[in-house]
Amino acid sequence: MALLPILTYPDPRLARKSEPVKKFGSELEKICADMLETMYEAPGIGLAAPQVNVHQRIVVIDVDYEESDDEPPVRSNENPLILINAKITKKEGDILFKEGCLSVPGEYEEVNRAERVVVEYQDIHGGKHVLEAEGMLAVAIQHELDHLDGRLFIDRLSFVKSRSIKRKIKKELELGDPEERE
Numbered sequence: 001m002a003l004l005p006i007l008t009y010p011d012p013r014l015a016r017k018s019e020p021v022k023k024f025g026s027e028l029e030k031i032c033a034d035m036l037e038t039m040y041e042a043p044g045i046g047l048a049a050p051q052v053n054v055h056q057r058i059v060v061i062d063v064d065y066e067e068s069d070d071e072p073p074v075r076s077n078e079n080p081l082i083l084i085n086a087k088i089t090k091k092e093g094d095i096l097f098k099e100g101c102l103s104v105p106g107e108y109e110e111v112n113r114a115e116r117v118v119v120e121y122q123d124i125h126g127g128k129h130v131l132e133a134e135g136m137l138a139v140a141i142q143h144e145l146d147h148l149d150g151r152l153f154i155d156r157l158s159f160v161k162s163r164s165i166k167r168k169i170k171k172e173l174e175l176g177d178p179e180e181r182e
Protein backbone atom coordinates (compact mmCIF):
# COMPACT_ATOMS: atom_id res chain seq x y z
CA MET A 1 0.00 0.00 0.00
CA ALA A 2 1.17 3.50 -0.74
CA LEU A 3 -0.03 7.07 -0.41
CA LEU A 4 -0.21 8.78 -3.78
CA PRO A 5 0.42 12.50 -4.39
CA ILE A 6 -2.80 14.37 -5.26
CA LEU A 7 -2.77 16.79 -8.21
CA THR A 8 -4.32 20.19 -7.47
CA TYR A 9 -5.89 22.89 -9.64
CA PRO A 10 -4.64 24.37 -12.01
CA ASP A 11 -2.59 21.26 -12.89
CA PRO A 12 -3.49 20.63 -16.59
CA ARG A 13 -3.39 16.86 -16.00
CA LEU A 14 -6.70 17.22 -14.10
CA ALA A 15 -8.33 18.31 -17.37
CA ARG A 16 -7.41 15.12 -19.28
CA LYS A 17 -10.12 12.65 -20.25
CA SER A 18 -9.67 9.18 -18.72
CA GLU A 19 -9.67 5.90 -20.68
CA PRO A 20 -11.88 2.89 -19.88
CA VAL A 21 -10.23 0.11 -17.83
CA LYS A 22 -9.71 -2.92 -20.07
CA LYS A 23 -7.42 -5.07 -17.93
CA PHE A 24 -8.68 -6.42 -14.61
CA GLY A 25 -6.03 -7.92 -12.33
CA SER A 26 -3.37 -7.25 -9.73
CA GLU A 27 -2.26 -3.91 -11.21
CA LEU A 28 -5.81 -2.52 -11.00
CA GLU A 29 -6.18 -3.94 -7.47
CA LYS A 30 -3.03 -2.12 -6.39
CA ILE A 31 -4.16 1.21 -7.86
CA CYS A 32 -7.54 0.87 -6.08
CA ALA A 33 -5.92 -0.04 -2.73
CA ASP A 34 -3.57 2.94 -3.01
CA MET A 35 -6.44 5.26 -3.98
CA LEU A 36 -8.49 4.14 -0.95
CA GLU A 37 -5.52 4.61 1.37
CA THR A 38 -4.89 8.06 -0.09
CA MET A 39 -8.57 9.04 0.24
CA TYR A 40 -8.81 7.86 3.87
CA GLU A 41 -5.57 9.56 4.83
CA ALA A 42 -6.58 12.92 3.30
CA PRO A 43 -9.34 12.52 4.61
CA GLY A 44 -11.80 12.58 1.73
CA ILE A 45 -15.11 11.00 0.77
CA GLY A 46 -14.26 10.42 -2.86
CA LEU A 47 -11.24 10.20 -5.15
CA ALA A 48 -10.99 9.74 -8.92
CA ALA A 49 -7.92 8.18 -10.58
CA PRO A 50 -6.89 11.31 -12.57
CA GLN A 51 -6.46 13.13 -9.22
CA VAL A 52 -3.52 10.78 -8.58
CA ASN A 53 -2.33 11.06 -12.20
CA VAL A 54 -3.83 7.74 -13.36
CA HIS A 55 -5.94 8.50 -16.43
CA GLN A 56 -8.31 5.56 -16.27
CA ARG A 57 -12.00 5.35 -15.38
CA ILE A 58 -11.57 4.38 -11.73
CA VAL A 59 -13.34 6.02 -8.77
CA VAL A 60 -13.36 5.28 -5.03
CA ILE A 61 -16.04 6.68 -2.73
CA ASP A 62 -16.90 6.32 0.96
CA VAL A 63 -19.65 8.65 2.16
CA ASP A 64 -19.82 6.99 5.60
CA TYR A 65 -18.74 9.92 7.72
CA GLU A 66 -20.09 11.76 10.74
CA GLU A 67 -23.21 13.88 10.22
CA SER A 68 -21.86 17.34 10.88
CA ASP A 69 -20.60 20.39 9.04
CA ASP A 70 -16.98 19.38 9.54
CA GLU A 71 -14.74 20.44 6.68
CA PRO A 72 -12.83 18.29 5.98
CA PRO A 73 -15.13 15.39 6.89
CA VAL A 74 -14.66 13.22 10.01
CA ARG A 75 -15.03 9.50 9.25
CA SER A 76 -17.25 7.19 11.32
CA ASN A 77 -16.36 3.80 9.74
CA GLU A 78 -14.93 2.44 6.48
CA ASN A 79 -17.41 1.38 3.81
CA PRO A 80 -15.57 1.70 0.48
CA LEU A 81 -17.21 1.65 -2.93
CA ILE A 82 -15.02 1.08 -6.01
CA LEU A 83 -16.55 2.01 -9.37
CA ILE A 84 -14.80 0.96 -12.59
CA ASN A 85 -16.01 2.23 -15.99
CA ALA A 86 -19.07 3.74 -14.30
CA LYS A 87 -21.80 5.33 -16.39
CA ILE A 88 -24.85 7.24 -15.20
CA THR A 89 -27.89 5.88 -17.03
CA LYS A 90 -30.61 7.88 -15.25
CA LYS A 91 -30.80 11.19 -13.38
CA GLU A 92 -33.78 12.44 -11.36
CA GLY A 93 -34.54 15.57 -9.37
CA ASP A 94 -32.29 18.41 -8.27
CA ILE A 95 -30.14 18.96 -5.21
CA LEU A 96 -27.94 21.86 -4.13
CA PHE A 97 -24.96 20.41 -2.24
CA LYS A 98 -21.94 22.12 -0.71
CA GLU A 99 -18.97 20.36 -2.30
CA GLY A 100 -15.25 20.32 -1.76
CA CYS A 101 -12.47 18.49 -3.59
CA LEU A 102 -9.03 17.20 -2.62
CA SER A 103 -7.76 18.81 -5.84
CA VAL A 104 -9.19 22.21 -4.85
CA PRO A 105 -8.20 22.29 -1.16
CA GLY A 106 -9.89 24.76 1.15
CA GLU A 107 -12.69 25.71 -1.28
CA TYR A 108 -16.29 24.69 -0.61
CA GLU A 109 -19.20 25.83 -2.81
CA GLU A 110 -22.77 24.81 -3.49
CA VAL A 111 -23.23 22.90 -6.75
CA ASN A 112 -26.44 21.86 -8.54
CA ARG A 113 -26.64 18.09 -9.08
CA ALA A 114 -29.24 15.42 -9.75
CA GLU A 115 -30.86 14.15 -6.51
CA ARG A 116 -30.94 10.52 -7.65
CA VAL A 117 -28.87 8.59 -10.18
CA VAL A 118 -28.73 5.08 -11.58
CA VAL A 119 -25.16 3.94 -12.32
CA GLU A 120 -23.90 0.97 -14.28
CA TYR A 121 -20.37 0.00 -13.28
CA GLN A 122 -17.88 -2.85 -12.98
CA ASP A 123 -16.31 -4.07 -9.76
CA ILE A 124 -12.61 -4.72 -9.28
CA HIS A 125 -12.97 -8.19 -10.89
CA GLY A 126 -14.88 -6.89 -13.92
CA GLY A 127 -18.31 -8.05 -12.70
CA LYS A 128 -21.19 -5.82 -13.82
CA HIS A 129 -23.52 -4.04 -11.39
CA VAL A 130 -26.29 -1.47 -11.31
CA LEU A 131 -26.50 0.95 -8.37
CA GLU A 132 -29.30 3.33 -7.44
CA ALA A 133 -28.05 6.22 -5.33
CA GLU A 134 -29.53 9.37 -3.80
CA GLY A 135 -28.43 12.31 -1.70
CA MET A 136 -24.75 12.60 -0.85
CA LEU A 137 -23.80 9.32 -2.54
CA ALA A 138 -25.47 10.48 -5.75
CA VAL A 139 -23.61 13.80 -5.47
CA ALA A 140 -20.28 12.02 -4.84
CA ILE A 141 -20.77 9.77 -7.90
CA GLN A 142 -21.51 12.77 -10.15
CA HIS A 143 -18.56 14.74 -8.72
CA GLU A 144 -16.11 11.84 -9.19
CA LEU A 145 -17.33 10.89 -12.68
CA ASP A 146 -16.84 14.54 -13.71
CA HIS A 147 -13.13 14.13 -12.87
CA LEU A 148 -12.91 11.32 -15.45
CA ASP A 149 -14.06 13.82 -18.09
CA GLY A 150 -11.57 16.42 -16.88
CA ARG A 151 -14.16 18.52 -15.06
CA LEU A 152 -13.93 19.97 -11.52
CA PHE A 153 -16.79 21.17 -9.29
CA ILE A 154 -15.52 24.75 -9.70
CA ASP A 155 -16.29 24.40 -13.44
CA ARG A 156 -19.96 23.89 -12.50
CA LEU A 157 -20.41 27.16 -10.61
CA SER A 158 -21.77 30.35 -12.18
CA PHE A 159 -19.34 31.89 -14.68
CA VAL A 160 -18.55 34.78 -12.31
CA LYS A 161 -18.06 32.55 -9.24
CA SER A 162 -15.97 30.02 -11.17
CA ARG A 163 -13.70 32.71 -12.61
CA SER A 164 -13.23 34.41 -9.23
CA ILE A 165 -12.23 31.17 -7.45
CA LYS A 166 -9.84 30.17 -10.25
CA ARG A 167 -8.22 33.62 -10.23
CA LYS A 168 -7.91 33.55 -6.44
CA ILE A 169 -6.17 30.13 -6.47
CA LYS A 170 -3.78 31.19 -9.25
CA LYS A 171 -3.02 34.43 -7.41
CA GLU A 172 -2.26 32.54 -4.17
CA LEU A 173 0.06 30.25 -6.14
CA GLU A 174 1.96 33.25 -7.57
CA LEU A 175 2.36 34.74 -4.10
CA GLY A 176 3.56 31.44 -2.64
CA ASP A 177 2.79 29.93 0.76
CA PRO A 178 1.74 32.80 3.09
CA GLU A 179 3.49 30.94 5.97
CA GLU A 180 6.82 31.22 4.16
CA ARG A 181 6.37 34.70 2.73
CA GLU A 182 8.49 37.54 4.11
Ligand code: QAP
Binds near residue numbers: 140
Ligand atom coordinates in the same frame (compact mmCIF):
# COMPACT_ATOMS: atom_id res chain seq x y z
C1 QAP B 1 -16.17 14.96 -3.47
O1 QAP B 1 -14.60 15.55 -1.83
C2 QAP B 1 -17.51 15.20 -2.83
O2 QAP B 1 -10.83 21.14 0.60
C3 QAP B 1 -15.12 14.45 -2.51
O3 QAP B 1 -8.99 20.78 2.51
C4 QAP B 1 -17.83 16.45 -2.32
O4 QAP B 1 -13.47 14.24 -0.43
C5 QAP B 1 -18.42 14.20 -2.76
C6 QAP B 1 -11.35 17.60 1.22
C7 QAP B 1 -19.07 16.65 -1.75
C8 QAP B 1 -19.67 14.42 -2.18
C9 QAP B 1 -19.99 15.63 -1.67
C10 QAP B 1 -11.47 18.85 0.69
C11 QAP B 1 -10.38 17.41 2.22
C12 QAP B 1 -12.13 16.46 0.75
C13 QAP B 1 -10.69 19.90 1.13
C14 QAP B 1 -13.70 15.36 -0.81
C15 QAP B 1 -9.74 19.71 2.11
C16 QAP B 1 -9.59 18.46 2.67
C17 QAP B 1 -13.02 16.54 -0.29
Ligand code: CO
Binds near residue numbers: 102103143144147
Ligand atom coordinates in the same frame (compact mmCIF):
# COMPACT_ATOMS: atom_id res chain seq x y z
CO1 CO C 1 -12.94 16.07 -6.55
